[in-house]
Amino acid sequence: MNTALPPTSGGMTIGDQLARHARSVPGAVALRMDGVDRTYRELDERVDRLAHVLRTRGVEPGDRVMVMTFNRLEMVETFFACARLGAVCVPVNFRLHAEEVSYQLADSGAVVAVVESALAATFAQACQDAPALRHSLMVGPGDLHGGMEAYEDALRDAPASGIDVAVDLHAPAFIMYTSGTTGRPKGAVLTHYNLLIQTMSRIAHTGLPSDCRVWLISTPLFHIGGLAALLSSVLLGAKTVIARSGRFDPAEIVDTLERERIGYCFLVPAQWQAIVDIPDIKDKDLSALRIISWGAAPATKALLHRMIDTFPDAKLSSVFGQTECGAVSTMLRGEDALRKIGSVGTPLLNVEVRIVDERMNDVPQGQVGEIVYRGPSIMTGYWNKPAETAEAFAGGWFHSGDLVRQDEDGYIYVVDRLKDMIISGGENIYCAEVEEAIAAHPKVAEVAVVGVPDERWGETPLAVVVSAGAPGSPTAEEIGQWCRARLAAYKVPRLVVVVTELPRNASGKVRKNELRERWRAQSVTLA
Numbered sequence: 001m002n003t004a005l006p007p008t009s010g011g012m013t014i015g016d017q018l019a020r021h022a023r024s025v026p027g028a029v030a031l032r033m034d035g036v037d038r039t040y041r042e043l044d045e046r047v048d049r050l051a052h053v054l055r056t057r058g059v060e061p062g063d064r065v066m067v068m069t070f071n072r073l074e075m076v077e078t079f080f081a082c083a084r085l086g087a088v089c090v091p092v093n094f095r096l097h098a099e100e101v102s103y104q105l106a107d108s109g110a111v112v113a114v115v116e117s118a119l120a121a122t123f124a125q126a127c128q129d130a131p132a133l134r135h136s137l138m139v140g141p142g143d144l145h146g147g148m149e150a151y152e153d154a155l156r157d158a159p160a161s162g163i164d165v166a167v168d169l170h171a172p173a174f175i176m177y178t179s180g181t182t183g184r185p186k187g188a189v190l191t192h193y194n195l196l197i198q199t200m201s202r203i204a205h206t207g208l209p210s211d212c213r214v215w216l217i218s219t220p221l222f223h224i225g226g227l228a229a230l231l232s233s234v235l236l237g238a239k240t241v242i243a244r245s246g247r248f249d250p251a252e253i254v255d256t257l258e259r260e261r262i263g264y265c266f267l268v269p270a271q272w273q274a275i276v277d278i279p280d281i282k283d284k285d286l287s288a289l290r291i292i293s294w295g296a297a298p299a300t301k302a303l304l305h306r307m308i309d310t311f312p313d314a315k316l317s318s319v320f321g322q323t324e325c326g327a328v329s330t331m332l333r334g335e336d337a338l339r340k341i342g343s344v345g346t347p348l349l350n351v352e353v354r355i356v357d358e359r360m361n362d363v364p365q366g367q368v369g370e371i372v373y374r375g376p377s378i379m380t381g382y383w384n385k386p387a388e389t390a391e392a393f394a395g396g397w398f399h400s401g402d403l404v405r406q407d408e409d410g411y412i413y414v415v416d417r418l419k420d421m422i423i424s425g426g427e428n429i430y431c432a433e434v435e436e437a438i439a440a441h442p443k444v445a446e447v448a449v450v451g452v453p454d455e456r457w458g459e460t461p462l463a464v465v466v467s468a469g470a471p472g473s474p475t476a477e478e479i480g481q482w483c484r485a486r487l488a489a490y491k492v493p494r495l496v497v498v499v500t501e502l503p504r505n506a507s508g509k510v511r512k513n514e515l516r517e518r519w520r521a522q523s524v525t526l527a
Helices: 014-024 040-056 073-085 098-108 117-129 151-156 192-206 224-236 250-259 269-276 301-310 386-392 431-439 476-484 512-519
Strands: 029-033 036-039 064-068 088-091 112-116 135-139 172-178 186-191 214-217 239-242 264-266 291-294 315-320 330-333 352-356 369-374 398-406 412-417 421-424 427-430 444-454 458-467 495-499
Touching: 014 040, 014 073, 014 192, 014 224, 029 040, 029 073, 036 040, 040 073, 040 151, 064 073, 064 098, 073 088, 073 112, 073 172, 073 224, 088 098, 098 117, 098 186, 112 117, 117 135, 135 151, 172 192, 172 224, 186 192, 192 224, 192 330, 214 224, 214 250, 224 239, 224 264, 250 269, 269 291, 269 301, 301 315, 352 398, 386 398, 421 444, 421 458, 427 431, 431 444, 431 458, 431 476, 444 512, 458 512, 476 495
Parallel strands: 029 239, 064 088, 064 112, 088 172, 112 135, 214 239, 214 264, 264 291, 291 315, 458 495
Antiparallel strands: 029 036, 172 186, 315 330, 352 369, 369 398, 398 412, 421 427, 444 458
């Protein structure tokens, strides 16, 4: 363990927070996954080793390190090793297609990558157009692929001594890619300061009880939600139990809640519904739960009543935000869950909001406008995209793209999205990106993608396609196969219809609201 105090950096960075607990509670369990524990001392030492590995392979402060793995302990180690070294971590969605990974590799200029063995073939294809990439480490079982180095072998040969790098509190810590309406992802740059303020504000606003000492993370760690929960748990010196990536199994989650005595858990409403529907749920000892949180979609009053009845010792907490805000921008606390149902709550501590019209004038209370933010948890900008950054911060406030209204008590209700986005099972799907892929199909003249209600996922993508004529109309199967070769599986439209023309307004823009209303209740073809 590194017992020396870190060099002065003007404040405690993410890496410093981990080292603090390694000194004060070295034997306490920091992480648990699949029966494997990392104490704070063990985690701290492995992070130091990885930081040395990265530095000896050419990573300098400010360099980018990509990590593309399933949820696993090594992913967390990479997060903190980058923070300790002053490098910028770039988590990548493991579901992405090689072309999508290639773009993020090239755009970020990552010089080293940490890659899951099961994803090595996808990564090898993606890194063909990544000239900055110099080295890659492979985690997990399997043969080494394309010159990769085994992660554990590299750590075994590295020293566990501290890294003598003073990392500035305002230096970038993460680039989190979030898709945009242009069809290409944008990298939101979040500093150590952004994330620490977000974490402390979230903890304070939630009102965590002192016995809430075990956190469950079942969301992907490449998401800002998973990262923010991890940082909150580590800041508190709590134990983080990490669930495996993949298919959601409500019975398995409940077993984990009971066995690990989980105090805090976030799930999307559809997942909470599956849990409260378990026949013997009330026979489980879930008395340790103190905070049950949800987001990414609204919860019905019926579901909230079921959650309150099932978990009488827990407080409910709904969160709302986006990557650019460091995760959470508003929160609806338990005492308001039913009284203000449908609301996303009030602004988080250290987050200031306005609801404005297109000229940045405040709209009257109760009227709809765009919610804009400012505060110390807001990103510094989009990586390598000065024009998009300037547009996002027009008028000195971050423009969320969300249309909302505010009631007489200050509670905010989301009405619609300016940004053309679908939220399916907690995943953000930007229509422009899917449209760009489908439009390249030789049988497609035009396409519009919209979200339609889905009982399981909340929303699912529907592609409305205009045929190019010869050589015939595209089928749903053709569109699905075409998309699966170019997009992550969750972005592929499950529903496809072929029409003669798209409805347009006087200025020529597609009337997507009309498409949503027309097709939401009609029978469509499964892709």
